Amino acid sequence: MLTFFCLKIEILFLNNRYKLSLNPTPKKLEKNKYKILLIFFILIIIANQIIISNSISKQSSDAETINIAGKQRMYSQLITKMALYTKNANLQDDNISNLKKVIDSFKKADTYLKQKNKLQYNIESLDILFNKNTPYFNKIISSSNKLIEDPNNEVVFNQFFETIKNNEQPFLNSMDAIVNEYQKLSENRLSFLKKMEYFFITFTSISLFAIIFFMFLPMFRKNKALTNLNKELEKFKKEIEQKEKDKKSVEEILHRTNSVARIGTWEVDLINKEVSWSKVTKEIHNTKNDYIPSLEKGIDFYKEGYSRDRITKVIDNSIKNNSSWDEELQIVTAQGKNIWVRAIGQPEFINNECVRLYGTFQDINTVKLAQIELKKANEELNAILDSGTISIIRTDTNGIITYFNEGAEKLLGYKSEELINKKTTAIFHDKEEVLKRGKKLSTKYKKEITGFDLLTRLARNNKVDSTKWTYIKKDGTSIDVQLSVSAIRDKKGNIVAFLGVGTDITKLTEQNKQLASFAQIASHNLRAPVSNLSSLLDLYDICETSEEKEFTFGKFRTVIAHLSETLNTLIEAIKIREKRESNIEIKTLSFSKVFKKTEEIISEKISRLNAVIISDFSSIDTIKYNESYLESIFINLISNSLRYSSPERAPRIEVTTTINAGKIELKITDNGLGIDLEKHGHKLFGLNQVFHRHKDSKGVGLYIVKNQIESLKGTISCTSEIDKGTTFTITF
Template sequence: MPNDYVPNLETAINFFKEGKSRDKIQKAVANAIENGTPYDVEVELITAKGKSRWARAIGQAEMVNGQCVRLYGVFHDINNIKVSQNALNKANEELRAIFDAGPISIIGTDMNGIITHFNQGAETLLQYSATEMIGKKTPEIIHLREEVEQHGKILSDLFGITISGFDVFVEHARRDSFESMEWTYVRKDGSQFPVQLITTAIKDENGKINGFLGVATDISETVYNRKKIIETKENLEALTQKLKNQNRQLADFAHITSHNLRSPVGNLQTLSRFYKEAKSEQERSELFEKFEIVIDHLSSTLNTMVEVIQTTDDSTKATQELSFEETLNKTQEIISSQISQSGAIIKSDFSNAATVIYNDIYLDSIFLNLISNAIKYKSQDRVPEIYVESKIEDGKTILSISDNGLGINMERHGHKLFGLNKVFHSHPEAKGVGLYMTKIQIEAMGGSISASSEVGVGTTFTVIF
C-alpha cells in the first residue's frame, strides 16, 4: 500500500487470507476486545499486489473499566522462516509417507546391527511389530541362515577378509557403496517370500557413518513371472527338440519311400509290362510268382511305415501300472521257439522295481525287440545268456537287458546304432527297424535308451522310463 495509507480494523482484516488465517485473526481480535486477552498468532496475508506473505501478529488490548479502548501490537515478517518450515514439514510428510509405504520394508539399524527403525511396511510384510524389533533384534532374524552364510563366503573371497553375520548385509555400505540383490525374507509365522534389498549407509553432516538403512520390496510376482518365462522357454526348447525329432523321422520316412517303396513299385510296373507281353501260360505263371514276392516285400515295407507312424501318435500313450515279471513271461511265450532253438538262458531280478507306469503296447515291444535281438545276435561260441534287471535311481525307473552275444563296435557304429535301416551284422533277418522302433517308442513316452557294448563280450541296453 502507499505510505499514506491508514488502515482501520475492518479494512485491515480483509488483508488476511480468507479461510484459516482470517478466521484465526478475527477470533483473536474479538477475544482481545471482549476479554482483554492478548494474542500471538502466525497468519498468512495477501498483499495489495496479490502476493502471499506470512506474518506473526502480536496484539494487546488496553482495557479501561472493563472496556477495550484500543488495540496495539506489532507485525513480524516471518515469511522466509515460514516458507522454509512449510517446505521442511512437507518433506517430512513425504518421507514419512515413504517410510510407511505398505509394500516396502524399510529397516534402519545402528552400527552394530540393532534395529532402530521398523516401518509400517516392514510390519505388514514380516508380521513383526516395531516394538518387537526396535532395540532388540538384528535383521538376521528375517533372513535364511544358509543364504547369509553363502553370501558371506562370496564377500569374504571378494574382499579377502572373513565376513559373517550382520556384516554380510552392510559390507558394501561400509565401503561407501551399496548392494542390491535378491534375498528370501522369513515372516514371523515362518513363511518365506523373495525381496529385492538395497542396503546403504546413514551418515551425519560430517560424512561419518552412524547407521544403515535396508529398503526391500516384495518381488514375489516378479519371481513368479520369471519362473513362468523360464518354464515357457524350457517348453519351447522341448517343443523345438520334438520338432527336430519329427523332422528326422520325416527324413527317415522319405528314406523308406525313396528306397524301399520306389524299387518294388518299379518292379511291379516292369513285371506288369512283361506279363502283358508274355507269349505263353508258363511264362505268365512264372511272372505271377514274381508278383507275389514283390507284393510281399511291399506289404512288409508298408507295415513298417504304419508302425512308425502309430508310435508317434499321442493317442497310443495310455498308461497303467505294469509288472516287469508278467511282461517278461509274455515275451518268453511269444518267442518260445527261438529260446528253445538257441538254448538261451534268461534270468531276471525285479526286486528293486517290480512295476512301472507305462503304455502296455510299448513295454511289450521294448522287451520283445531287445530280448529277441539278444538271441538273434548270439555268439556261436557259447550258450546265449540274457539278464534283465530293474531298479530306481534319482526317482526314475531303469531297466537294463544284458547279453553275452556278438557285441557291437561302438566306436564305429555307436552314433548310428538306433538309426532306421542300420544293421551291423550279416544276419539274414537283420532289417535295422527293431532298435529304431524301440528308441522312438521310448522317446515318445519321455524316456531315453542307451547302449554299452564290446565286440566278442556282449551288449547292455539301458532304458530310463
C-alpha cells in the first residue's frame, strides 16, 4: 500500500515537471504547424517577387521617360532642320507637313514628361527645371508656328532662326539637366533594387533556417524529455525501497505539511543525529542528490548575520520550549547564490524531550525580490511625491482627512498629525469661495449642494474635476491652487475615498495678471499712433499742393518717431520680463558708490537747478543686485524729482536706506510738485503716463523702473501730496 501511495506522489511530481513529455502535441496540430511554416515561407518568396517585379517595372518606366527626354533634344534640332527644308519650293508642302509632325511630337513629349513627373515622380527639382525650360520651349513653338503660317516671309524666316539661336541652346542645356535627374532617379532605384534583393536573400535564408529549426525542435525536446524521464524513473525505483522503510516518517510529514506549500521537506532526528532533505530541498540548496546534510551544515547555509543568527535562535527556542517557527530568511547555496527561502519548522516531544524537528523549505526568492522592489519603488514614489509642494490629500467619504503628504505639509504649513482622522478639508478652503461654488452648483443641478459634497460632486459622477481653488495656509496667507479631485472605488464600484491633488499656481496666476496688464498697456499705447497714422494717410490723400503734402509728411515722421520710441520701450520691458531673476547678473554693490556715479551723470541738471541732494546709507550700504538696474532706479527717480521740481523753491532730494522686516528699503523723497494719487494713482507706473507738463516728459522712466524691480522680486510704492513732494519706496 505504501509503495502504491509513494508511486502516485512521484508520478504527480514527474507529471508537473515533464508536462510536455506526458502530454505530447497531437499529430494534427503538428501537421498544421508545418503547413503554417511552409505557407509563411511561400509568402516571403511571393512578396520578394512582387517587390522585385514592381522595381523592374519602375526601371522600365524610367528608361522610357529618359528615352523621351532624350528625344526632346532631337526634336528641337530637327525643327531647325525641317525649317530649312521649307525653303525648297518644290517640296515646301511636304516639308511643312513634316515640320508640323515634328512640332506635334515635340509638344506631346513635353506634355508627357511634365505629367509623368506630376503624377508619378513628383520631384521638386524636376518641376524647377521644367519651369525654367518652359519659356524656351514656348518661344521655339511660337516661332515655328509663325513660320508654318507664312513660310515664304523672309522676315518671319529670319525671326525664326534668331529665336532658335537664342533659345535652342538654353533649352538643350535644361533638357540635359532633366535627363541627368532622371538618370540619377533610375540609378537610385536600381541601387534600391539590389539592396532589396540582398535583404530578401538574407531574410529568406534566416526564415528557412528558423523554419527548419522549429520543425525539428519538438523532436529534440521530446527526446530530451524522454531521456530525463527514464533517469527519474530509474532513481524512483531505487528510492521506493528506502521510502518503504520510512513509511511512518513519510506519512507523518505528508500529513502535517499537506496544508502548506509542498516545495521541499526536511527532518532532523535528534536521537540518532541524522538529517534528511527531500530532493527539492537539495535542489534549493544547489547540492547533489547524494549530499548528506547535518544540522550544523544546514545552519551554515544561512547567510551570515541576521539570517544565521535568527535560524539558530528559533531552533534553540523550539527545542527548549516546544515552539514552531515560520521565517523568511536568506541562504547562500552551494554554488554561492544568495536566495530568499521560507523555513517552517515543528518540534516533536516525547516525555518532555524534543526527539525530532521537521518541516518544509520553500524557495520564495522571486516573490521576495519582487516585494523588495515594490517596496523600494513605493518608497521612491513617496519620496518624489513628498519632495515638492504637490499636495496629495486622501479623505473618507465624509471629508475626514486620512492621508496628508509632505508636499501638503510644505504647501499649507500643517503637520499631518494635526489633521489626519481629525479635520476635514474645510480647514484650509476659503469659506467665501466655497459658498460661491455651492450656489453655482446648486443652480446647475437644481438642488442645494453644500459642504463636502460640492467639492466632490463631479468626482462622484465619474467626471474629471480640475478646479482653481484658494487655500488658506496655517499662517493665514492664501495661495492659488489647481485642485484635481477623483473618487477611489472598490471592486464593486462603490466609492470608498476621495483623492485630491493640488498644485500651487500662485506664481502662474500672477504671471497671467502681469501678461494681461502688459497686453493692455501695449494695446493702449499703440492704438493712438496707429490711429494717427491712419488719419494722416487719409489727410495725405486729399492734399492738393506739394506744401500740404510736405507738411503732412512731416507729421508722419513725428508720429512714426513716437511709435518707434513706444515700441522700443515695450521691447525693453519684454526683455526685462524674459530675463527673470535667474538670468540677471547679481553682484555685491555699494549704494553710495552707485549713487555717486548717478550724481556725476546728472550733475549738470543738479547745478542748473541749485538742487540739494542729501544721501544717508549708514543703515545699510551694500546689496546684492544688478548694477545697471540700480543705476536705472537712481537716474530715473532723481531725474523725475529734478524735472518736476517746484518753481517756487530749490529742489531738495533725500535718499536713504533702512532695514524693515528683514528687507532692504530705499527711499527717495523730494519737495517737488507732487502727484494727485487719487486721480492718477492707478496709472502711475503705466507706459507714456505724464502727470505734469514738461518738454522732456515721456512717461517711460517709472514703467521701466517698475519692471526692473519686479523682475528681481522687489516692489515699488509711492506716497505724494500736491505741491509738497513725493516719496518713492523700493523694497528689495
